[in-house]
Amino acid sequence: DGGITQSPKYLFRKEGQNVTLSCEQNLNHDAMYWYRQDPGQGLRLIYYSQIVNDFQKGDIAEGYSVSREKKESFPLTVTSAQKNPTAFYLCASSILDLAKNIQYFGAGTRLSVL
Amino acid sequence: AQSVSQHNHHVILSEAASLELGCNYSYGGTVNLFWYVQYPGQHLQLLLKYFSGDPLVKGIKGFEAEFIKSKFSFNLRKPSVQWSDTAEYFCAVRAGGGNKLTFGTGTQLKVEL
Numbered sequence: 717d718g719g720i721t722q723s724p725k726y727l728f729r730k731e732g733q734n735v736t737l738s739c740e741q742n743l744n745h746d747a748m749y750w751y752r753q754d755p756g757q758g759l760r761l762i763y764y765s766q767i768v769n770d771f772q773k774g775d776i777a778e779g780y781s782v783s784r785e786k787k788e789s790f791p792l793t794v795t796s797a798q799k800n801p802t803a804f805y806l807c808a809s810s811i812l813d814l815a816k817n818i819q820y821f822g823a824g825t826r827l828s829v830l
Numbered sequence: 831a832q833s834v835s836q837h838n839h840h841v842i843l844s845e846a847a848s849l850e851l852g853c854n855y856s857y858g859g860t861v862n863l864f865w866y867v868q869y870p871g872q873h874l875q876l877l878l879k880y881f882s883g884d885p886l887v888k889g890i891k892g893f894e895a896e897f898i899k900s901k902f903s904f905n906l907r908k909p910s911v912q913w914s915d916t917a918e919y920f921c922a923v924r925a926g927g928g929n930k931l932t933f934g935t936g937t938q939l940k941v942e943l
Contacts, residue, residue, distance in 0.1 A: 747929055756839065758920060758935040759874075766929065774930070806874060810929065815881065817862070817924070819931060821874040 719743065720822035722807050727827045729794065729801055737792045737825045739807035746812045748790035749819060752776060753804040762805075765790055766812060794827065802829050832857040832925045836934035843911050843941050851906040851937050853895075853921035862924040863904040864931070865895055869917045877919070880904065891915070916941045 720741045729735045741748065747766045751759040761774030765784040779798025784790055790809075794801045804826050808819040837852045855861065865877040878889025885897040895906045904921060921934040 749931075751933075756935055758834075758836075759922075759931075759933040761930060761932075764930065812929065814862075814924075814927065814929070817929060818864075818876055818879060820876075821866075823873050 720807055720809055720820060722805075722822035722825050724825060725823070727825055728830050729827060730830050732796045734793055734795050735801075735827070737794070737805055737807075737827070739790045739792065739822060740788055741790075741807075741809045741822075742788060743809055743820065744787075745809035745820075746787070747810045747817075748784070749808040749810075750774075750780070750782065750790070750792045751806045751808065753806055753824075759806060762792065801827055803827060832923055832932050834921055834923050834932050834934040836919075836921055836937050838937045839935070840938045841940070843939070845913055845941055845943055846910050847941075849906070849908040849911045849915070849939070851919055851921075851939070853904045853906065853934060855902050855904070855921075855923045855925075855932075857902075857923065857925040859926060863895070863897060864922040864924075865889065865893070865904075865906050866920045866922060866933075867917050868920070868936075874920070877906070911939075911941045913941050913943055915939060 723738045749764040750762040763782040765771035781793045807822045810819045833856045835854045863880040867877045868874045880897045888894045919937045922931045
């Protein structure tokens, strides 16, 4: 069953705590992305990666970090520096060919602050 | 930086009514355009896309969209909505040859029986 798996589905963060959201894909896609979805604000890009061991900041990278050690995996860490982390986080992946580039999305992780 | 505007934030329609959701973007060069849909409790999924060619594109579930370059628009249409079309709809643009997508703020559609 091919696709993008995000875990956990729900996550709670305490003050001052770092938490890591998992994203795994078995679509053999080179590019992976993290978005944050807030009501009435659409999706905003946090980080993206086009190749293993390389990634770029998106529009709202402050307070977040990522790694890309394997092609299949692109975990997102929400650090204590992110003062408003409560949101729905979506991971996506795509091929690099711009003529056929469609982003496919996981089911998301809902993060809340305790 | 490019931006995407979706002017209708909440739309309520009766079944069988026609639907048109507006999407405008701000970028003068080559663009790829997308409509995604998020049904309650489900993944964000692609409805339709425009890369090049015929500006009228057809997608899944009877949806279509028209790319009007002179108006920087990519409006979504459906002649007759169903209750099952209740969802949030997002317009997205890829511009400038990169991989990044810029999303609009979304339109929440509710279809009443």
